[in-house]
Structures are given as structure tokens and as C-alpha cells.
Amino acid sequence: MTSPPYEIVYYHGVPGRGEHIRLILEEAGVPYNDLGALGWEKCGEYVNAYLKGHGGNPPYFAMPMLKHGDLIINQTPNILLYLGSRLKLCGSAPDDLYRVNALALTALDGLSNEVHDCHHPIAIALYWEDQKEESMRRSKEFVKSRLPQHLDYWERALKSASEGSHGPNPGPWLMGDTFTYADLCLDGTTFAFPKALAQAKESGKYKLLFQHYDAVKARPKIASYLASDKRQKYDWGVYRYYPDNDVVAD
Numbered sequence: 001m002t003s004p005p006y007e008i009v010y011y012h013g014v015p016g017r018g019e020h021i022r023l024i025l026e027e028a029g030v031p032y033n034d035l036g037a038l039g040w041e042k043c044g045e046y047v048n049a050y051l052k053g054h055g056g057n058p059p060y061f062a063m064p065m066l067k068h069g070d071l072i073i074n075q076t077p078n079i080l081l082y083l084g085s086r087l088k089l090c091g092s093a094p095d096d097l098y099r100v101n102a103l104a105l106t107a108l109d110g111l112s113n114e115v116h117d118c119h120h121p122i123a124i125a126l127y128w129e130d131q132k133e134e135s136m137r138r139s140k141e142f143v144k145s146r147l148p149q150h151l152d153y154w155e156r157a158l159k160s161a162s163e164g165s166h167g168p169n170p171g172p173w174l175m176g177d178t179f180t181y182a183d184l185c186l187d188g189t190t191f192a193f194p195k196a197l198a199q200a201k202e203s204g205k206y207k208l209l210f211q212h213y214d215a216v217k218a219r220p221k222i223a224s225y226l227a228s229d230k231r232q233k234y235d236w237g238v239y240r241y242y243p244d245n246d247v248v249a250d
């Protein structure tokens with residue numbers, strides 16, 4: 001029996017939260033349909049149907065969603081958990097799934113949700129211009145204190161993995177020598193805060209993390225995806241560039 005296709009229901013036009021899902025499917029080398037790319041008319045049919053709940057699946061609150069056969073799920077980390085487990089990208093020991101999930105949740109907290117909140121600190125329904133002062137203040141605080149905490153954490157996690165604490169064998173990935181879906185990419189944060197990330201790189205404090213970032217981008221299937229026209233450019237969405245927010249720590 002053939003498996004039904006994996007279908008991503010998400011906006012088209014930016015990588016956004018949908019990108020975490022695209023990347024895991026690309027890394028696994030499995031085909032998928034990105035319904036947003038079919039145009040809003042087609043994608044909107046699903047979105048409207050799923051708003052009410054559909055075929056045993058509860059209504060969703062916000063995209064992205066994944067449809068796989070009769071199952072329709074939302075919440076990015078939940079989708080990653082499902083795919084990571086099916087596509088064998090969640091470590092080698094049975095309990096690794098929960099370890100990988102903790103890493104992925106931490107990555108999504110610090111390098112996605114907090115980055116998003118820098119440009120929309122007051123309300124997602126307001127334009128950036130309507131919360132510009134707060135956004136600049138939030139960005140300064142993020143770059144000064146939260147970003148270093150998160151970068152320190154990832155450096156520590158990679159050091160621990162390189163010493164063999166997280167997996168059966170030491171290695172360059174977060175779970176040692178086994179690549180998993182938690183192997184984050186700093187890409188979006190680098191896009192939003194290029195000066196702060198350049199400063200972090202130059203500091204020499206995050207050698208393992210920046211090597212890891214390069215190694216993720218160099219994985220053959222990821223590299224080929226990033227070079228393809230399927231990869232969308234940052235613009236609006238979670239990762240945005242505002243020159244006023246692009247600050248460095250004092």
C-alpha cells in the first residue's frame with residue numbers, strides 16, 4: 001500500500017514557519033505537496049474546510065498544517081514530531097524522540113518565536129510602524145541578553161554532543177553522529193539580525209555553532225533545496241529585516 005502524500009498547508013511567499021516542515025521533508029528526500037504554491041484559491045479551500053474541523057480533526061488555530069491521509073495536524077513542533085518519527089530523523093534510541101523534541105522546542109522558542117516577537121512585541125494585528133518604538137527596544141534587549149543566552153545554549157549542546165554525551169557516538173550534530181530534525185539552522189535569525197550574528201561569529205565564542213550552521217547548509221539534499229526555486233526568499237512573516245532593529249550588543 002502506498003503512503004498518502006505529505007501536504008503542507010501554509011502561506012506562499014515566505015519561508016516562515018512552514019520552512020521547518022519543508023526542510024525535514026527535503027532532508028528525508030520524500031516528495032510532498034506544498035499547497036500554498038498552488039495559489040490561494042486551491043489552498044484556501046483546505047484552509048476554510050479545516051477552520052471548522054474536518055474528518056475527525058479538530059479545527060486549527062493558525063497555520064502551518066500538515067495533511068497526511070486523513071490526519072490533519074497543526075502546531076509546527078507537533079508536525080515536526082510526527083514527521084521526525086516517521087522519517088527516522090529523531091535519533092537512534094527509543095527515547096531520543098523526546099530529547100530531540102526538547103531541542104526543537106528550544107530552537108523554536110529562541111530562534112523563531114522570540115525573533116518574531118522582536119518585530120511584533122505588542123500585537124500581531126498591528127503594523128510594525130505602529131509598534132516601532134517597542135520593537136526597537138525589544139530588539140535591543142533580545143540582542144543584548146536573550147540572543148547570547150540562546151547562542152551559549154546551542155554551543156553548550158553541540159560541545160556536549162561532540163563529547164559523546166547525547167548519542168551513542170560523538171559527532172557534529174546535536175545528537176552526536178545522528179542528524180535529527182532538531183539540527184537547527186540559524187538562517188532566519190541571521191537574516192533578521194545580521195549585525196548581531198556577525199558580531200557573535202567574530203567573537204569566536206560560538207565556533208561549534210557556526211560550523212554546525214555551515215554543515216547543515218552543506219548537507220546535499222538541503223544544499224540542493226536551498227539552491228532551487230522552491231526555496232522562497234525572506235520578506236514578511238516570522239523573519240523580517242528592519243534596519244532600525246539591526247543592532248549589536250554594546
Ligand SMILES: N[C@@H](CCC(=O)N[C@@H](CS)C(=O)NCC(=O)O)C(=O)O
Binds near residue numbers: 017061075
Ligand atoms: N505555535 C504555532 C504558531 C503558529 C502561528 O503563529 N502561525 C502564524 C503564521 S507563521 C499565523 O498564522 N498566525 C495567525 C494567528 O496567530 O492568528 C506554531 O508553531 O505553529
